[in-house]
Amino acid sequence: xxxxxxxxxxxxxxxxxxxxxxxxxxxxxxxxxxxxxxxxxxxxxxxxxxxxxxxxxxxxxxxxxxxxxxxxxxxxxxxxxxxxxxxxxxxxxxxxxxxxxxxxxxxxxxxxxxxxxxxxxxxxxxxxxxxxxxxxxxxxxxxxxxxxxxxxxxxxxxxxxxxxxxxxxxxxxxxxxxxxxxxxxxxxxxxxxxxxxxxxxxxxxxxxxxxxxxxxxxxxxxxxxxxxxxxxxxxxxxxxxxxxxxxxxxxxxxxxxxxxxxxxxxxxxxxxxxxxxxxxxxxxxxxxxxx
Amino acid sequence: xxxxxxxxxxxxxxxxxxxxxxxxxxxxxxxxxxxxxxxxxxxxxxxxxxxxxxxxxxxxxxxxxxxxxxxxxxxxxxxxxxxxxxxxxxxxxxxxxxxxxxxxxxxxxxxxxxxxxxxxxxxxxxxxxxxxxxxxxxxxxxxxxxxxxxxxxxxxxxxxxxxxxxxxxxxxxxxxxxxxxxxxxxxxxxxxxxxxxxxxxxxxxxxxxxxxxxxxxxxxxxxxxxxxxxxxxxxxxxxxxxxxxxxxxxxxxxxxxxxxxxxxxxxxxxxxxxxxxxxxxxxxxxxxxxxxxxxxxxxxxxxxxxxxxxxxxxxxxxxxxxxxxxxxxxxxxxxxxxxxxxxxxxxxxxxxxxxxxxxxxxxxxxxx
Numbered sequence: 001x002x003x004x005x006x007x008x009x010x011x012x013x014x015x016x017x018x019x020x021x022x023x024x025x026x027x028x029x030x031x032x033x034x035x036x037x038x039x040x041x042x043x044x045x046x047x048x049x050x051x052x053x054x055x056x057x058x059x060x061x062x063x064x065x066x067x068x069x070x071x072x073x074x075x076x077x078x079x080x081x082x083x084x085x086x087x088x089x090x091x092x093x094x095x096x097x098x099x100x101x102x103x104x105x106x107x108x109x110x111x112x113x114x115x116x117x118x119x120x121x122x123x124x125x126x127x128x129x130x131x132x133x134x135x136x137x138x139x140x141x142x143x144x145x146x147x148x149x150x151x152x153x154x155x156x157x158x159x160x161x162x163x164x165x166x167x168x169x170x171x172x173x174x175x176x177x178x179x180x181x182x183x184x185x186x187x188x189x190x191x192x193x194x195x196x197x198x199x200x201x202x203x204x205x206x207x208x209x210x211x212x213x214x215x216x217x218x219x220x221x222x223x224x225x226x227x228x229x230x231x232x233x234x235x236x237x238x239x240x241x242x243x244x245x246x247x248x249x250x251x252x253x254x255x256x257x258x259x260x261x262x263x264x265x266x267x268x269x270x271x272x273x274x275x276x277x278x279x280x281x282x283x284x285x286x287x288x289x290x291x
Numbered sequence: 292x293x294x295x296x297x298x299x300x301x302x303x304x305x306x307x308x309x310x311x312x313x314x315x316x317x318x319x320x321x322x323x324x325x326x327x328x329x330x331x332x333x334x335x336x337x338x339x340x341x342x343x344x345x346x347x348x349x350x351x352x353x354x355x356x357x358x359x360x361x362x363x364x365x366x367x368x369x370x371x372x373x374x375x376x377x378x379x380x381x382x383x384x385x386x387x388x389x390x391x392x393x394x395x396x397x398x399x400x401x402x403x404x405x406x407x408x409x410x411x412x413x414x415x416x417x418x419x420x421x422x423x424x425x426x427x428x429x430x431x432x433x434x435x436x437x438x439x440x441x442x443x444x445x446x447x448x449x450x451x452x453x454x455x456x457x458x459x460x461x462x463x464x465x466x467x468x469x470x471x472x473x474x475x476x477x478x479x480x481x482x483x484x485x486x487x488x489x490x491x492x493x494x495x496x497x498x499x500x501x502x503x504x505x506x507x508x509x510x511x512x513x514x515x516x517x518x519x520x521x522x523x524x525x526x527x528x529x530x531x532x533x534x535x536x537x538x539x540x541x542x543x544x545x546x547x548x549x550x551x552x553x554x555x556x557x558x559x560x561x562x563x564x565x566x567x568x569x570x571x572x573x574x575x576x577x578x579x580x581x582x583x584x585x586x587x588x589x590x591x592x593x594x595x596x597x598x599x600x601x602x603x604x605x606x607x608x609x610x611x612x613x614x615x616x617x618x619x620x621x622x623x624x625x626x627x628x629x630x631x632x633x634x635x636x637x638x639x640x641x642x643x644x645x646x647x648x649x650x651x652x653x654x655x656x657x658x659x
Contacts, residue, residue, distance in 0.1 A: 181366050182399035184386035186413030187464065196412070200403050 034253035041249045050254035060238075064258065067235040070149065071218035074156045078164040078213045079206055081157070086168025086205070087198075091177065104162050112159070116226050119155050120146065123227075147229035155227050156217045163216065164209035171205015172198075204274060211270045215263045235259050314341035316378075317500040318363065318468050323372035325358050325524075332358045334524045336372070340468070345494060345501045349511040350521035351547065356504045359521075360470055363502065365389045377467045387416075392461030393470040397477065398453045400445035406432070406456050407441040413464045431459040434493070450478050451486055458490075462497060469494070469501040475510065487513060508548045512536065520544050536586070542657050545584045550617075552590070552627045554583040555659060563656075567624040569602070572651060581656045587617070587630040589653020592639075593646035602627075606643045620645060 037045035054060045085104070089097055107115065122128045123145040130142040145151055175198065183193040221236030228234070235255060242252035316339050323336040333355040340346050348356035361367040363374060365386035374382045381389050392413075400409050410431050414424045432438040435455035445453055454474060461469060474490070475483045491514055494501055505511055511518050512532040520527040520535060520543075528540040539545035542553065556565035557580045563573040571583065593601045604620035604627065616638055620627045629647060639645050 176397070176399065178395055178397060178399045179401060181364075181386065182393070182395060182401070183412070184366075185364060185391065185393045186460065187387045187416040188412070189385075189387050189416075192416060197401060 030253045030256060033250050034257050036250035036253075038250060039248045041247045043250050050251050051258075053251060054254055054258060060255075063233045063235055063238055064262075066233060067218050067259075068262070070153060070156065070224075070232075070234060071214045073153055074160065074217040075164075075210045075214040077153065077157045078161050079210060082161050082164030082209065083168050083202075083206065086165045086209075087172050087202075089165065090169045090172035090175075104165050107158070108162050112222055115159060116155065116222055119151075119158075119227060123151060146227060147231050149228070149232050152224050152228040152232050152234075155223050156220060159220075159223065160213045160216045163212045167209030167212060168202065168205045171202050171208070175201045207270050207274055211267055214266055218262060219259060314343070316340065317342050317344075317376065318502065319373075319375040320359075320363070321373040321375075323359065323362060323374065324370045325355070325362060325367060326370045331524045333362070333369075336524075336526060338519060338526070338529070340500060340502065342500055343498045345503060345514060345516045347503045347505060347511040347515035347518045348521055349505055349508060349518050349548075350527075352506055354521040355524040356506075356521050357472060358524075360472055360502060360504045363389075363468070364391050364393050364470055390467040391470050392464055392466035392468070394454070394457045394461050394472065394474050396473045398445075398457040400453055400456055400460070402445055404444075405441065406437065406443050406445070406448070409445070409456055410460045410463050413460065417464065427463055431463045434462070434497070435459045451482055454478070454486065458493070462499065467500065469499045471501065471503040473504055473506070475505075475507070490514070512548070520547065522547075538655060539584060539657060542582055542584075542659075545655075545657060550587055550628055550630075552585040552587070552625075554585075554625055556583060557581065558656070563654075565625055569623055569625055571600070571649060571654060573654060573656065574651075576656055580659045582659045584655040584657055585627070585649065586653055587628045589650040590627055590629040590647055591631055591650070592629070592633075593648045601646050601648050603644060603646050606639045606641055606645055609639055609641055609643075611638065618645070620647060622647075 033043070034050055035046050035048065036043035037047045037049060054064075089100060089104070092100065120127075124130070125142050125144070127145075129145055130139075133139045134142065179197055179201075180193055183197045184190075188196065218234070219236050220234065221240045224232055224234040225237040225240065228237075235258070239252045239255050239259070242248045242255065318338075318340040320336055320338045323333060324331065325333040336355075336359060338346075348359060350356050358367060362369050363376075365381070365384060365388075369382060372382070373380060376390050401412065404412065407428055410428045411424055414427055419427070428441075429438060432441055435458055437452060437455055437459065440448065440452065445456065448456065457474075475486060478486060487510060503511075503514060512535075515532055517529060518532055518535045519529050522543050528535060528544045530538070530540075535544060536549055539548065539551075545551050545553065554563075554565045554569070554571075556563055556569075557578075558564075558573050558576045559578050561572065561574045561576065563571045563576070563581075563583055565571075565583070573583075602622045604622040607619040607621050607626065609619075610617045615630045615632050618629045618631070618639060620629055627647065633639070
């Protein structure tokens with residue numbers, strides 16, 4: 001027993017060492033620096049002034065709200081678009097699924113910068129969308145499709161949709177297709193089968209996809225910066241600015257921890273939701289029997 | 292009889308069927324066919340099933356029995372032919388509009404629902420009022436003796452319990468016909484035998500028309516009122532278990548169900564002569580080439596008074612099964628299978644000589 005434990009410790013040591021050295025220690029350092037006094041790259045002391053500056057300022061709270069709003073919208077849109085795709089992929093025979101999966105993953109192989117520039121070209125003043133709309137006579141002069149919330153949302157959804165599709169697919173693949181036949185045999189039409197059998201069993205996949213897309217969206221900084229410009233401010237681009245342009249490292253450290261708390265909080269919430277949903281189902285059934 | 296079958300084939304088949312009396316026809320299948328490209332998974336399938344009857348579709352894997360069952364349930368659309376349930380043509384109806392209750396091979400219980408909710412699912416879809424629904428669920432769970440597990444989830448149940456829940460769920464809707472797709476194949480041998488007996492009692496108690504798919508001949512012989520032996524998508528023979536076993540219509544049926552000895556030869560003037568020159572009386576059989584089928588019970592070691600002609604053979608193998616010994620015996624170049632009980636110490640061994648006699652009542656012929 002002691003031998004196997006030693007073996008386990010030895011096997012775990014290298015990755016653990018890597019994580020502690022290059023992730024945990026820097027994170028702790030960052031956490032410490034979020035309590036520094038001052039506004040330069042090098043500071044010292046201990047105070048809550050950085051957090052106070054962020055959390056008591058209407059502008060920064062507005063950016064936080066915008067960030068959460070865009071994160072939620074992007075996750076919801078991804079569910080709506082990604083669920084049917086993920087479901088149909090999961091129900092395809094393995095050979096066909098592999099080929100279509102490549103189409104889903106392909107955009108992820110491109111550098112984010114290339115993707116964003118592609119969108120800039122497509123949505124720009126003399127871009128593809130404007131040329132098409134003007135060619136069709138829908139509009140007379142070029143419209144402005146960039147630098148607004150919708151454009152940011154569009155590009156975020158495009159980038160993170162594969163995560164949703166893959167999550168839903170792996171979730172649905174675990175639902176035995178014979179359950180759909182069993183439901184049909186028990187007089188459930190397709191909609192009832194979906195609502196009462198498929199959807200409840202897909203919840204874990206949907207929830208993990210939702211969490212992933214939300215976290216990726218709220219921490220995005222290239223997309224809001226380039227597509228949203230100065231009109232759409234998200235916390236990620238704000239941190240980026242503070243680190244590289246303003247060089248206010250203590251403040252950016254504090255903002256990073258607000259963001260981290262937000263994402264960790266959502267992950268924890270998703271996990272409890274999952275746990276509650278199953279126990280609630282049980283509780284409801286017991287209650288209905290007593291009634 | 293409220294149904295007149297559409298095709299002449301159906302009529303002739305129906306009159307040939309055992310028990311085709313005044314009983315109401317619940318399931319009627321006419322010229323059912325399912326083709327995948329050039330391959331016919333099921334073809335020329337015509338069958339009537341009467342109220343309360345337990346009919347078994349029996350055949351080796353790939354014979355089309357499961358495809359037939361799934362066409363009745365509506366999961367597979369037939370290429371041609373007609374399916375009627377309780378006099379209604381359901382050939383084009385989706386599964387949820389057909390009056391069937393199915394127990395799947397894997398049981399297909401909803402993992403996110405309790406036993407109770409699983410059984411209630413179909414009743415809810417039918418729009419049955421909650422208080423009536425509750426009574427029906429309880430009644431069904433009592434029927435399968437699982438009312439104490441109503442709140443459990445499927446993964447907390449044993450295989451046998453899951454099967455009973457699946458059965459309760461299917462029966463709760465009082466379907467016109469119960470469909471069972473190899474319901475015992477996921478259970479170990481001992482449990483299988485016990486549940487088989489339970490299932491027979493249960494189906495007898497609710498007196499429901501049942502179609503049962505299996506590749507296990509023992510299961511079919513023990514459970515069925517009628518057996519439909521299938522091969523390569525077509526019907527090989529329809530009959531009562533006794534019919535099928537005692538009077539196999541073809542070589543395939545003779546070999547697939549039970550054990551037998553087969554002798555190739557021809558009949559002339561009431562005497563069968565095998566290719567190797569062995570002759571066996573065959574009164575009443577028309578002249579011509581044929582195959583002689585002999586079940587092992589009709590061959591016995593010669594003793595005392597002669598029943599008929601005796602044949603001297605050499606024991607090729609002798610396998611002891613407790614209640615009986617299975618012996619392969621060669622007579623000339625023909626071989627016979629014989630099953631008998633020998634008193635302790637008298638069991639023939641390999642290489643022994645043994646005289647056997649054939650009970651003339653057991654001699655059957657099929658087309659060569």
